[in-house]
Amino acid sequence: MAIYLDHSATTPLRPEAAAAWLEAAATTGNSSSIHSHGQGARRALEDARETIAGTLGVDGIEVLFVSGGTEAINLAIKGLYWARNATAERPVIVTSRGEHHATLDAVEWLSEHEGADVVWLRLTDDGSVDADNLSETLARHDGRVALVTVLAANNEVGTVQPLGPLARATTDAGVPLHLDAVAAYGHVSVDLGAVRASVGAVGPVGPVAVSVSAHKVGGPQGIGALALHRSATVEPLLHGGGQQRRLRSGTQDIASAVAFAAAARVASGDRMTEGARLASMRDRLVHGVLEAVPDATVNGAPLESRDGPTRLPGNAHFSFPGCQGDSVLFLLDMAGISVSTGSACQAGVPEPSHVLLAMGRPEEVARSAVRVTLGHTTTEDDVDAFLRVIPDVIRSARRAGLSERDVAIR
16 A cells, blocks of 8 residues: 655646657757747747646746746845845845745745845744734834735645635735745645736735746756746846846756646646645544544644634644654555654654744644645545454554753663
8 A cells, every 4th residue: 555645845746748748749949949849849949838837827927937936036036126126225024933934944045145134923822823913013113114914825724825814914015925836836726916906916925926837737857937026026046148138147957847837737727626636535534533533633723614724635734742743644554544743853853843933833733743744646545454453553653752962862
């Protein structure tokens, strides 16, 4: 038995994407060349760009292909920061401590090397950014804010952010907003044009940038995209041929772009029906876990909401009292089931989930986190298998306990 329930880390390559990649990889041509081979490659590349643009509610010219979500996030955050500080002193970056490490490490680098002043927003009990706190923060630092950057949906606990109020606050304050939509893309609507229109954003304010990654929707690893509104200005990270609006240099990976577009087309077209299927299985998994382990807690937004989706449909995030999250992961792996923890393990030392700590959870709760995420290959049998083994796994993990004591080597 080998069951994969870690789709938020990466989801299996879709057959449509694999076929598209093989076909495109068999063709010859650099998309920057002016001969017929090059122009054929250019057409394939631009068709892929238009497809991705359509899924994000932007024009093709506004899509930059990059190496993945991490590069997209870095280009958006550093590029906006540098560009905004070229014309005035705007040292403040506003974000939350519950962001992905691509964001946290980027803003901390800017703080250390460029003198950025990072202002941290509150997270609510369910992991949402506090929109009132954002408005207050922007007013308090009026005229000094370079950008705001937040997750469109939290990659760990699955909470979908209130994009309308966040977009309104940044638009009213005249500040650009970057959305890390790597986890949200393909699962909930990520329509930059619609969000901008809903708050009347004009020019380089409000939501101007969205980061996404192919391998989260069944495309290949190693390619992503930054949707950047045509009015926004960023300083590039890479310098060279200036192939993409002079904002991202380098010969473009046409096969990966075409495969990305194929996966995005399927994920976008099936989003509503697939979301309902995943949410149904997710709810059954959550209720089954709570029945088997009554003192377990579910972290993040409620499973159901009258106001539309407030949680990614395939996300189930638990804390198991008396357990180390890594122990649960390893025991499930021994049972043939792959999940992830809410912790980062560096040099063999387990760390508590920074997201749960940002949400105000105690350290012992943050250490006991386990994330189970479903995707396009998940079946009801997979859920059944997980529910069969989880009681014994938790009993064994509790016998191991939490790693809170000093260990002496004798």
